[in-house]
Amino acid sequence: MTLVVATSLIVLGALAVVAFGPALAERLKRRRTVRAAAPPPAYDPGRERRAETRARELLGSVVSQEEYAMYAELGFIAVAGGNGDQGYGYLLYPHRPIVAYDTRSGELLNEYCVGFPDRSEPAYSQRLPDADDVLAKWMALRADERALISTANMDRPGRQMDPGQLRLIPAMFTDFRRDMLQVAAVAVPPVAEPTVTLCSSPFAGDQVDQVQVGPSAAAGAREEELFA
Numbered sequence: 001m002t003l004v005v006a007t008s009l010i011v012l013g014a015l016a017v018v019a020f021g022p023a024l025a026e027r028l029k030r031r032r033t034v035r036a037a038a039p040p041p042a043y044d045p046g047r048e049r050r051a052e053t054r055a056r057e058l059l060g061s062v063v064s065q066e067e068y069a070m071y072a073e074l075g076f077i078a079v080a081g082g083n084g085d086q087g088y089g090y091l092l093y094p095h096r097p098i099v100a101y102d103t104r105s106g107e108l109l110n111e112y113c114v115g116f117p118d119r120s121e122p123a124y125s126q127r128l129p130d131a132d133d134v135l136a137k138w139m140a141l142r143a144d145e146r147a148l149i150s151t152a153n154m155d156r157p158g159r160q161m162d163p164g165q166l167r168l169i170p171a172m173f174t175d176f177r178r179d180m181l182q183v184a185a186v187a188v189p190p191v192a193e194p195t196v197t198l199c200s201s202p203f204a205g206d207q208v209d210q211v212q213v214g215p216s217a218a219a220g221a222r223e224e225e226l227f228a
Contacts, residue, residue, distance in 0.1 A: 048129070052129045052130060055128075055135070056072075056131045058131070059131040059132075059134065062135060062138075062139075063135070063138060066180060069176075069180065073176060073179075074176060076092055076093045076094075076134070078090070078092075078173070079138060079142075081100070081145065087104055088100060088101065088102055088103060088109065089101060089103045091166075092138055092141075093161075094131070094133045094134050095127070095128075095130065096160065096161060097111040097114070097155070097160050097161060098111070098112040098113075098137055098141075099112075100112065106169065108163065109157065110156065111154070111155045111156070112154055112155075113152055113153040113155065114137065114140070114151075114153075116136040
């Protein structure tokens, strides 16, 4: 009887090894691989700041000057929807839903939740720098607005964004565009006025009127000498 039991146990053990042995070996191998993996890099407090600086440089090289100034001053970019005259647009915030709004009334329409994770360096966070996240949304809308909006998770306004903050956007737009117009006005140089100077004549007792019509025409202008 004892011999039969021992034999049965040996047979069951052999069957267990055959059935579960490969799975157990694979699990042990994975554990050794995880333990042997390189430790995570040390925390670098300036890494995110440097990444955002590079991201802003890239953003400024792609979007328009006004859009970049809007991001730098207001923290978001406004993009027109459709072909530009459909009466709606989008507000692109970093790591926030895309907010659709009525460009005529400022009414909030919808929120579209999309994500663009950074998988280039798995050891670090998968969160893109703020400017890169805004640029990713900008490029996705420009490339295929319909595809992006149709695949995004749509919510009613105020689901994730503060409606009170979004209602301030029309006033923020007005102030921003006024400031942009003032900067543009200062950047335009004034037009030079024509000037008249009296020059000495090579002839004794004579005077010559030399007419200057400004820097743009001075090089090719014909000087007219009038002798008394």
